[in-house]
Amino acid sequence: MSNRIEEKLYQNRYMVDAGRPHIKVREHAVPSEALKSLVTTCPAGCYSENEQGKVEIVADGCMECGTCRVVCAETGEIEWNYPRGGYGVLFKFG
Ligand code: SF4
Numbered sequence: 001m002s003n004r005i006e007e008k009l010y011q012n013r014y015m016v017d018a019g020r021p022h023i024k025v026r027e028h029a030v031p032s033e034a035l036k037s038l039v040t041t042c043p044a045g046c047y048s049e050n051e052q053g054k055v056e057i058v059a060d061g062c063m064e065c066g067t068c069r070v071v072c073a074e075t076g077e078i079e080w081n082y083p084r085g086g087y088g089v090l091f092k093f094g
Contacts, residue, residue, distance in 0.1 A: 009044070011092035014061050015083075021059040022083040023068065031055045032075045038068050063089050 023046075025035070035055045038047040044061045047068070055077075057068075069080040082088070 009063075012063070013090040013092070015087045015090065016060050017084055017087035020084070021057070022081045022088065023057055023059045023062060024079040025055055025057050026077050026079060028054060028077055032072075032077060034071050034075050035077045038071060041067060041071070043067070061089075063091075 025047075028035070031049075031054060036049065039049050039055065043065060044063050046057050046059055046062050048056055048058075050056055064082065066080075068078055072078040
């Protein structure tokens with residue numbers, strides 16, 4: 001059995017709540033260093049930087065680890081909620 005983290009994460013499933021993302025990046029002119037760091041620290045790769053240098057999120061695949069919530073708690077650049085019941089990540093255990 002492989003121990004690669006990507007292969008383990010691939011075992012999870014995700015229920016997309018179309019049009020109702022549970023995490024949003026608030027409108028910003030210039031992202032803080034904290035917000036920019038999420039492009040590399042989000043374990044699900046949900047964050048990216050667009051051509052204007054702004055940080056965007058596609059929350060599909062989010063593992064609800066809370067990293068982005070904690071990292072941007074002081075800057076207030078993120079609106080974070082858990083997904084509605086029945087949506088979001090479905091972890092594979094074992
Ligand atoms: S909660 Fe974790 S997995 Fe989800 S977007 Fe934030 S850092 Fe990524």
